[in-house]
Amino acid sequence: MLEQEDFRPVTLADRAFFEHHYTLYPQTHSDNTFTNMVCWNQIAQYRYAHVNGNVILASTIAGVTRFRPPIGPRDPALMKDLIRFAMEIGDDTPIVLIDPQTVQWMKELDPSLTLIPDRNHFEYVYRASDLAELPGKNYLKIRSQINKFRKNCGHTVEPITAGNRQEVMEFLVKWCEWKGCENDFVLAHEKEAVFFAIEHFTELPLRGLLIRVNSQVSAISLFERLNEDTALVHFEKGLPDCEGIYKAINAETAALLAGEVTYINRESDLGVAGLREAKMRYHPHHMVEVWSLKR
Template structure:
């Protein structure tokens, strides 16, 4: 039954190979569409998945919100199979009395719906648009628009002695310590999303090797003060999953950002630094790095 296919299969670390196969086939653009993202957030979003007509179908069934799906992942040249997949999901949603909602749908995926003749209503989801930068821009910080970033780095280098290290099993605990300190400083805010993010970050670090991730950390005067983790999203783009640092150290976020690019991603063309989630300060920070483009996303309701 479709219900069994979609809802009863929870993600485990053993599903990475399956997910990777489908993501590679579809050349994903959105930062969400990778196994690491779904695995680290699986408890918060109550992610379920299944394969329908050779498309990977991923669904969120959180108790406090209506279920929704991510756009099916597979070979989009097989338009008829994709169409059958979407109608199969819709039949199930109809039986449950739910509207079929696809969340975080890219412009390119929306155009596929037009090509295969699926009727829908779309609302742009600006808060979840991904910020994409060129590797060259982030590695050099060249140009007048990034003068401020270069100044941050120059001031940091004058004030501190620092070292960059690749993340390995030997220093994973240092990264976990940063996570704990970062959230302890903010836990009094009562923001439940911080607790969920803390769990997701630790799940990522606990499974760092098997997830095939790359990461780097910064030691300032011998003490670990920043770390970041990412992976290759598609053939020419890296995605950054986590970036945490001691904000009291001037310029450290700029330094870890640039150092990670220069040590790990110079062979690629772009870096996807995910969305701003509608947070004003985060939007300002991401725009300040002068993105090359945004990955537009939409919330789609299938008619």
């Protein structure tokens, strides 16, 4: 039976373990990635158990612990044990981020379970070529804004490397001052997460791009390969130096990735109305749907 002692913290030393396991069981949602877990550990306190060839993830935010379904071969006894264990120590939503196939399997195991879609954590997946080329009438306004940026803002694009990492850190300080990170709970933790990503850039499977405007770093993106056909953009930040800079870093990142993958996952909107509108404006190819178990 699962117990608290079966779970241990996710640390940088676990990278090889997760990379091997996810080679066997590729992921589609950003929350399960090793990079996400170690970068957001200061708020989510990620832990994992390795049981019968399955990985079970847990996170604890503000004292509330929630679990993810087992990642590995289907094991009915393990799933039932996880439901029992999660119900014992979790809140009203003990298991989260359940993919549709697992939802169907859970319903077959126990038809009495209450499983509901979690729209706020659906992730937006786009064709890489669409984000890079912005074709047709759907992207007319975005193309216009990028063209305006390119015309009015002298800029260059380069990869993030050890040589410019300190400048990226200085950029992030400016970004946080502009956004008022210290006065916003979510942004304060996002600041810690993106700083961790840059500080440990070479220890993580990350790549990155930056845009300089007048020689100063004014936008960055950090991304990685999620699975065989999809890349994942973890962070995208920009300063209000030039109108359209966010759209420009989006397009530059897509142009780089379009030759490598078919799709780009740009994560969820967390239920933020303005962010949802902005993500829909880019016309996602599909969503990574997730469900939650309710008491």
